[in-house]
Ligand SMILES: O=C(O)CCC(=O)C(=O)O
């Protein structure tokens with residue numbers, strides 16, 4: 001089982017990786033819709049209104065004056081720090097607007113962010129806040145915290161006012177994008193300093209309104225399956241007897257970020273929540289009858305100092321290392337001796353030296369989009385606090401040649 005190398009298959013594997021690379025959806029989209037209506041709000045001792053067909057500086061200054069200072073979330077707490085976020089906020093109970101999100105806008109979001117390939121069910125849109133960014137306001141780079149596990153993104157509507165600065169800037173895969181109106185999901189973004197005027201936004205949270213079950217979803221089937229080419233490429237690779245002849249795993253880094261708590265979340269409950277291209281991968285693997293599951297993948301922090309960790313532990317669920325008294329081995333060895341899971345190595349990396357390791361071929365590179373850190377007491381010369389780094393990834397099991405790939409055979413050992 002040890003020492004498997006990909007060798008001559010690299011060409012075929014590259015085309016499978018390339019095919020999977022094409023299913024990633026953009027993490028944001030933008031568009032413009034006309035609006036010239038009114039916004040009413042509660043102010044101290046009365047009410048105010050702004051007419052967005054011709055909002056004046058004075059009207060907007062009054063709206064800004066009726067706002068509270070905006071906070072932001074850090075580790076599940078709301079924090080006020082004007083060196084990080086300087087803006088006004090108003091809760092939906094304090095205002096009413098004639099602006100509404102139309103079904104057309106929701107369709108555009110579905111088509112772009114979710115790509116309509118997987119039936120993700122209806123989208124629920126909930127007004128979350130009004131924000132006013134006056135002169136000198138900004139919001140430094142951050143990633144939004146999903147309100148719950150059904151939230152998949154947010155919609156920011158920039159109302160028509162005269163202002164300069166205040167661009168929404170996204171960073172994704174090393175590229176920077178600047179937008180005026182946006183719908184963002186789980187990627188880093190910031191609002192640049194407003195240099196003059198007032199930038200007024202309405203933010204909506206976007207949710208899947210039902211529990212998502214892409215595995216059994218019954219939706220409108222597209223005429224032609226857009227994933228068929230990818231399925232064929234993967235199927236050809238799996239049929240090649242030189243590919244993982246003794247079995248192993250296909251690994252898929254997740255594109256999206258999911259809300260979870262390693263102490264309380266079970267990975268099997270997260271599986272039906274996969275969205276967009278992550279859900280597509282599940283669909284592709286299901287269609288080829290591969291056993292697919294989410295795994296918590298652990299490695300030691302020192303692995304981060306080398307270019308790429310070459311050994312990991314694939315755990316069937318999150319492991320609560322805080323409750324461990326002390327860990328005497330290398331964390332990957334320790335986990336393997338103590339928990340359900342498998343030690344894996346990348347056949348592109350250094351050769352495996354252990355019979356107990358299985359190869360994992362990364363069809364989509366492991367990402368850090370769902371990484372977490374677990375503290376434990378390491379026992380060396382001294383007992384010191386140490387960390388294991390974990391991430392969540394999707395894996396599909398590839399069975400050894402000549403073995404059935406259905407779940408009946410999993411109890412057969414060799
Ligand atoms: O105002 C914007 O464009 C985005 C604001 C933002 O990032 C947030 O509220 O989390």
Ligand SMILES: [Fe+2]
Pocket residue numbers: 142143144189
């Ligand atoms: Fe944000």
